[in-house]
Amino acid sequence: MNNDLSSYFEDPEFKEALEKYEGMVKNHTPAYFDADELTDIAEYYASKGRQIEAEAAIDFALQLHPNDTDALIFRARSLAMKGRLDEAYMVMDLIEDRSDREVRFLKADLLMEEKRMEEADHVFEELAAYEEGKLETLIDIILAYIDANQEALAKKWIKHVGETYDLASLSQKNQKFRDLLCDFYITFNNPEAAIPLLQATLDCYPYSINHWNSLGKCYLSTNDYEEAHEAIDFALAIDDSNAEALTLKAFCYQQSGELQKSCDYYLRLAEQQENKTRAYLALAKTYFEMQDYTSSIYYIEALLDNKDALSKYELSELYGDIALCHAALKHIGVGQASIRRSLELNENDPDTLIVAGRFFLMEAKACNDETAKAENQAKGELYFRQALNLIMEDERLDYLFTIGAACFDTQNFKLAAQYYEQINREFPDNAPATYFFLAYCYFYLEEAISCMHYIAKMKHELPDAYSNLGTSDSILSDTRFNELMRNLKDSVNNGKVDLDNFL
Numbered sequence: 001m002n003n004d005l006s007s008y009f010e011d012p013e014f015k016e017a018l019e020k021y022e023g024m025v026k027n028h029t030p031a032y033f034d035a036d037e038l039t040d041i042a043e044y045y046a047s048k049g050r051q052i053e054a055e056a057a058i059d060f061a062l063q064l065h066p067n068d069t070d071a072l073i074f075r076a077r078s079l080a081m082k083g084r085l086d087e088a089y090m091v092m093d094l095i096e097d098r099s100d101r102e103v104r105f106l107k108a109d110l111l112m113e114e115k116r117m118e119e120a121d122h123v124f125e126e127l128a129a130y131e132e133g134k135l136e137t138l139i140d141i142i143l144a145y146i147d148a149n150q151e152a153l154a155k156k157w158i159k160h161v162g163e164t165y166d167l168a169s170l171s172q173k174n175q176k177f178r179d180l181l182c183d184f185y186i187t188f189n190n191p192e193a194a195i196p197l198l199q200a201t202l203d204c205y206p207y208s209i210n211h212w213n214s215l216g217k218c219y220l221s222t223n224d225y226e227e228a229h230e231a232i233d234f235a236l237a238i239d240d241s242n243a244e245a246l247t248l249k250a251f252c253y254q255q256s257g258e259l260q261k262s263c264d265y266y267l268r269l270a271e272q273q274e275n276k277t278r279a280y281l282a283l284a285k286t287y288f289e290m291q292d293y294t295s296s297i298y299y300i301e302a303l304l305d306n307k308d309a310l311s312k313y314e315l316s317e318l319y320g321d322i323a324l325c326h327a328a329l330k331h332i333g334v335g336q337a338s339i340r341r342s343l344e345l346n347e348n349d350p351d352t353l354i355v356a357g358r359f360f361l362m363e364a365k366a367c368n369d370e371t372a373k374a375e376n377q378a379k380g381e382l383y384f385r386q387a388l389n390l391i392m393e394d395e396r397l398d399y400l401f402t403i404g405a406a407c408f409d410t411q412n413f414k415l416a417a418q419y420y421e422q423i424n425r426e427f428p429d430n431a432p433a434t435y436f437f438l439a440y441c442y443f444y445l446e447e448a449i450s451c452m453h454y455i456a457k458m459k460h461e462l463p464d465a466y467s468n469l470g471t472s473d474s475i476l477s478d479t480r481f482n483e484l485m486r487n488l489k490d491s492v493n494n495g496k497v498d499l500d501n502f503l
Contacts, residue, residue: 008040009044009047014040014044017033017037017040017041018041018044020033021033021037021038021041021057025056032064033060033061033064034065035061035064035065035068035070035071036070038057038058038060038061038064038065038071039057039058039061039068039070039071039074041057042054042055042057042058042061042071042074043074045057048273048274048275049273049275049277049278050274050275051078054078055078058071058074058075058078061074062075067094067096069095069096069097069100069102069103070102072091072092072094072095073092073095073102073103073106075091076088076089076091076092076106076110077106077109079091080109080110080113085110085113085114088110089110092106092107092110099130101127101131101137104123104124104126104127105127105140105144107123108120108121108123108124108127108144109144109148111123112144112148112150117150117153121153124141124144124157127141128141128160133164135161135164135165135174135177136176138157138160138161139161139176139177139180141157142154142157142158142161142180142184143180143183145157146180146183146184146187149187151187151188154184154188158181158184161177171197172200175201175204178197178200178201179201181193181194181197182194182197182198182201182214185197186214186217186218186221189221191217191218191219191221191222192218192222194214194218195215195218195219198211198214198215198218199215202215207238209235209238209239209242209244209245210244212231212232212234212235212238212245213231213232213235213242213244213245213248215231216228216229216231216232216235216245216248216252217248219231220248220251220252220255223255225252225255225256228248228252229249229252232245232248232249232252233249235248236249241272243269243272243273246265246266246268246269246272247265247266247269247278247282249265250262250263250264250265250266250269250282250286253265254286259286259289259290260290262286263283263286263287263290266279266282266283266286267279267283269282270283275309276302277303277306277309277310280299280302280303281299281303281314281318283295283299284296284299284300284303284318284321285321287299288321288324288325291328293325293326293328293329294325294329296321296322296325297322297325297326300318300321300322300325301322303318304318304319304322312345312346313345313346313349315345316341316342316343316345316346316349316352317342317352317355319338319339319341319342319345320338320339320342320352320355320356320359321355322335322338323335323336323338323339323342323355323359324355324358324359324362326338327359327362327363327366328362330366332363332366332367333363335359335363336363339355339356339359339360342355342356343356348390349390350386350387350388350390350391350395350399351387353383353384353386353387353390354383354384354387354399354402354403354406356379356380356383357379357380357381357382357383357384357387357403357406358380358406358409358410359380360376360377360379360380360383361376361377361380361406361407361410361412361415362410363376364376364377364380364410364412365410365411365412377412377415380412381415384403384406387399387403388400388403396426397423397426397427397430400419400422400423400426400427401423401433403419404416404419404420404423404434404437407419408437408440408441411444413440413441413442413444413445414441414445416437416441417438417441417442417445420434420437420438420441421434421438432457432458432461432462435454435455435457435458435461435462435465436454436458436465436475438450438454439451439454439455439458440476440478440481442454443481443484449502452499452502453502453503455469455485455488455499455502456499456500456502456503457503459492459499460499460503469482469485469486469488469489470482470483470484470485470486470488470489471486
């Protein structure tokens, strides 16, 4: 919300410089620019996700002005974002004016990247003393800690502000400090505290898109979708092409289960952006969730045509998703090259291994050849075991549930029952969450006594879930299973069946 340069990018002077620069690049004609102009152009491209063009603008700035402080700071920050900290320090060492406040902020940021928090805080202490405790400096220090997700240190400096100013009065009178508090509350999961501050700001500045978007985010965090829609609609009424508002609107529909409407807004977002990567990623995932696998494949392939815009992890995930899409469409064997590529990119990631396991179970389900079916199932089980060997102990329960769900969803009820029974043994406090799924698995495995055992446990331990069996509120709309449940419950109510005998 702070540090937003979008209004500056609308300034006629900036637009003129940008047009001149883009004309120079397009026509290969020489032109001269001030260092500030080129740094602003790089910031503009970076804000649009056009990192290659941002780097080119800074390269040109440093060719013309090799000692410019702002250009060197931009270069150092770009290197740090890529994890190239040694090079970032080398660039910082080229800066002549080491007392410049932005250089001090850069040094602190690099130290924070290395988790050297005490040293970073010492840099900030020196800066605050050098600038005699100016409020603006203290606010910028707190914002740096918020950006670095350092809640305790951000709190420390807010308390430091409180030693000089009345915080309640300051938050009413000083817009920048009020924005700071909003950022703090939103970042550290206290949206309820941010909402009244945002409302106060919007009473004064009703046309601030950034604040409407922030209010929408807060309502999304509290699952108040009606209020979230209203806030985001205000932002879109001001600018119907605002990328953040379109993204939030799409996400809001996604969270409330209205997936087609979510896709409609992601499509609008894609139309507005030169770099369509984020919008296409969202569309691929949402269509996958809708089980519209053909549409999901379309957007994944469009993304894979531009691999350079994606991280290694994103690529791995996309190859896994496209493999699952082909398996769901019963394109036997088509997805195997993709799943191999996914594993090559991220072979030690348990989530990637679980996707691979799910893929091979789907392949096994679709196979008519018994030998191929057995081979695919064995591969699926192997990847699940490998995933469990890589996780931390405190993650084990979640991963057992995830693997159980993968087996259940692919109708491999024997394997699903094994994992759900494993949860019962290892995590008895969480066993009730498996009862319905075990009853369903044993029903289709034709193991009547085990099926009745878990229905009996539901009746005793989960009476609400038991009462929903066979009704429209049942977890699954399976006609055969639900009919059995209705008949069974009638027999229990009539005294023909005593479920206690199956406990």
